[in-house]
Amino acid sequence: MVSWMVSHLLLSLVAVALAFVPLFNVLGFEFAVTLGALLAYVSGWRACAAAYRAREHCVRARAGSLEDYPGAALLRVTFENLSLAILPLAIISLNSLRVPTCNWSEGLQFYALFALPGILYGTTLGFALGLGWGVGVARLLFILWSLATYAYALWNVVREPPIFAFNAFIGFFPGPVYDRVIGISATLLVARGIVLLQSLLFALIPLLLWEGHHLHLRALFLSWHGPRGAVGVTVLMLVAALAALGSQADTLHLRIDRAMIQRQLGGHIETEHFHIYYATDAYTPERAAELAREHEFHYSELREFFGHEPTVKIGSYVYASAAQKKRLMGAAGTSFEDALNDEFHLNASGFPHPVLRHEMAHIFTAHIDRFWRVCPKIGIHEGIAVAAEWDQESAQLGLTPDEACVAMETLGVLPHLPSVLGTFGFWTQAGSRAYTAAGAFIHYLVATRGMQRFRRLWSSRDFAAAYGEELETLVAEWRRERLAAISLTPMQLRRAERRYRPPALFAVPCAHEQARLAAQARGARARLQPARAGSLYARLVEIEPRNVTHQIELGRARILAEQPESALSILRGVLDTPSVHDAYRGRAHDLIGDALWSQGNFAAAESAYVQALDHAASRDEARALRVAIEVLHDPALRDLLRDYLIGSLPDAAGLALLARARAQQPESLLPPYLLGRRLYFAGRFAESVEELAPLAERTELPADVRLATRELCALALLRSGRTDEVEPLIDAVALDLAIDLDRAEELYLGEIRRRAAWSAPATDSAGR
16 A cells, blocks of 8 residues: 555656646646656556465465466455546646647547556566565566667657657657657557457466466476466467467558558659659659759768768668658658668758758768767757758748857847757757757868768767867857857848747647648648638647747638638738737738639739738749739739739649630730749749740840749759750849849859759769
8 A cells, every 4th residue: 555655656647747847837748647657667566566475375374276366356456556647737727728639539549549558568567576576676677678668669659760659658659859740640559459468468478377375487488377368368269369469560550561551652763872762653764864963972072072972872761751751761841861781861852952961961961980879968969960051041030040159149039059069968958049049050070170070079078178169169169250240130030930930849838739730721721721721720729829830821721711801800800910920910011912812802802912021031932922013003914813823722623714814815914924933833844934034134024033043944944954054044133133142142142153054964864
């Protein structure tokens, strides 16, 4: 009774402590998996002692048959242990009065899935060990067994691509922390069902080994008649069932190897430096060959950046979707490098691939030091990958990482560099902020002190040893030499506001539930189901009413669902909130313009677009707004193009509408511009060039539109193999005094130029 009360107290204290830890303070995955593991250990600890006491009682009572087996003691300790799950559940439920639980049903299911099998597994295993050995030895064996299960799971994670693991004690390790969607899958149900079968096996095997007052292997050879025979048959059936499930572990997605992943993806290209495995339902042979050339281009640039190259061919796995990647290797939206096996895993994406170079850079760094293929100081590990993709990262951000750091400092969210570059501080920051800050600083060190010193840093993890100066001194130099001279435009600050203001995972209320709902809403919108998307965004607004992004997306869904009045009410509410930042006001004004346009209120729509233009967060946003304003000025186009510009049309319908607009208004430059863009993103590059090339020098187009025309035309030429025509087009952009390029745009155009120069001689060989 004392141990039962002490266990209740211990578990209650843990539950109270978790109630004050973000993400663990609601009834959900993190709380359930933590309590489930703890309950398994406490149950096993108590069961070892209960079994030993029962065995001693049998010795004193001179028991000598199977009928004397202490099954009553096992049942008693099982029910006592099951009761231990009640108080923690009550505590976290009461905590919902201060931290709302967003999905009670899922939370209770998680708790049942992890707590109940964990208790039964720990109890039956502990009881079996307690019948065979003394309490101390039994408990030691219990701990060693748990460590062995962890070692087995870790060995599979290290040896094979998947980074998820199922385990009887901790239940489930889902993969990267940045993947916020964690749900109850059929695979998880099967895994916990296997734990229940193992628990039953642990409960029955001692019956076969029971000699009246202790366990012994020779009891297996006693007569299997009556109850012993029934137990023996049941044990054999359980062993057979578990063996069958184990043999189908890959089919059940419990334990997957790289051969299965390669079969599931279906496509394979071997190049000079890569084995590329790609999803055939996401890439045509032509696009796969282009992907292979892109791999080789980045390899050549990274070899120059690092001054060395991997000694083996790199394995690249490209999945059709985040869902497929989550199912096969455990990471959904998060790309992942396996430095120990010289492989990386990506989702299929457009051209250029947004994270290919970053993940490839990790494989290059893994070859700096054969003993330290991964740097335990994650800020260094991720910082060098961002530094190695500087031009591409700048293009994606619309800011260089240095400029982004200045923006973050202006916004008051720049991470503390010594913390980010330490062992644990990286994970306490929002990923967008931590990656950018670490990358900007590491890029400065490589640029000013060379790669050789960075190699010393990678091996030693000691800035003073590598650079002869303390980290704080180096950070001060970086600030003085790189950041001090940077001046940002209001547009750049608005872009940074939108990217870097969102909180880290641990600061998001009901992070997993929000991620699940947001993913479902995006999927509904992609499937042209605006009503469904609207209901999901409405639920997100309920969970986090102050999240402006949810409100804006709800307004967008209402517009697509042809409910402009409702959308206007929501979006005007956003503008009426004094704390809303300019970056989000621009998005609200833009959507208000769409709603008004759908109502036929053209003058008011134009006014909204003009206000949105004053709050645009990127040149692309400004360009789209200028196109909308130009179309509104043309009575012949504004009705014709309305559904295209403010609606959501599939490729075939969109292309047909634009072709009709171009035929009806041959003097207007906007239909061929929009048609050329749509053709490019539909993968019809030669036709895209035909539409865009004549517009490249038309000064009647706004400068932003002319810049976008040239960039897309250059990319279409590059991807259609006309590489010799790319450089003159890029040069024309640089010479156009009407287009004021920022540093990130210059870097992006420079990369297009380098791609064209590299592709000219390499096109025939890279995809072999």
